Amino acid sequence: MYKLIALDLDGTLTDKNKNILEETKQELIKLAQKGIIIVLASGRPTAGIFKEAKELTLDKVGGYLLSFNGARVLDYKTNEVVYEQTLSSEVAHEMYDRAKAFGLSPLTYNATEIITEDIGDHWIQLESFTTKMNIKHVQDFKKEVNFDVNKVLITGEPAYVAQILDEFKAPYEGKMSIYRSDPYFIECMANGIDKAASLDVLCKKLGIKQDETIAFGDGYNDLSLIEYCGYGVAMENAVDEVKERANYITLSNNDNGIAYCLKQLEEKGLI
Known part of the structure; x- marks a missing residue:
């Protein structure tokens, strides 16, 4: 049963x-x-x-x-x-830098809101619609995210995400859990x-x-x-x-x- x-x-x-x-x-x-x-x-x-x-x-x-x-x-x-x-704020900042280096849009969350610099990103707007959480548009992601987070979510066009995913996550093998969920999302979380x-x-x-x-x-x-x-x-x-x-x-x-x-x-x- x-x-x-x-x-x-x-x-x-x-x-x-x-x-x-x-x-x-x-x-x-x-x-x-x-x-x-x-x-x-x-x-x-x-x-x-x-x-x-x-x-x-x-x-x-x-x-x-x-x-x-x-x-x-x-x-x-x-x-x-x-x-x-959780991920430390330092690791969240590193994921932010990694995303930007690949031309992708990073976000994370506080208890009630989505935190991002990229409020115009279509996929971030979709995340807001899906979760029914408001977007907190910030000028400086690193300054705002000074606390441990459960996840950094990174967004991009599906074909591009599929193309760069292995390269993106390669340095973090065995150190973090990084994988695709929806075709346009890269999920970054603690190892395991x-x-x-x-x-x-x-x-x-x-x-x-x-x-x-x-x-x-x-x-x-x-x-x-x-x-x-x-x-x-x-x-x-x-x-x-x-x-x-x-x-x-x-x-x-x-x-x-x-x-x-x-x-x-x-x-x-x-x-």
């Missing part, structure tokens, strides 16, 4: 308009009320997941927010930080951070076995999660690498793919 469901948000839990479809919402609320643990596992900052957590009533039934690709894990009901890894590693910490804390977990995902940063969980499900709209490694491919995020799969598992008595 599966006891925990880990869900990526963008392209997975939410549709093309960044909304949770009603059928999917009701299915997840029903399972949460039965005692299934819901984990929202996203590259988004913590505050950028609150809307979806509230919609799924995780403040009442309980659940966890695995944010910044796993750099922070929060018990949403109690507000307890279960796990956290990914969704699966943080979910493993949470599962051990909760006494849940790896083969008792389900994951849904669509993007490059979901690969570890799909491989880690007992039942890894790729959305129909997922990138090919995720589909290749999944146990099952469900319908798309615009077609209630999560609900469709979970109902099948319920019928088989697996959840």
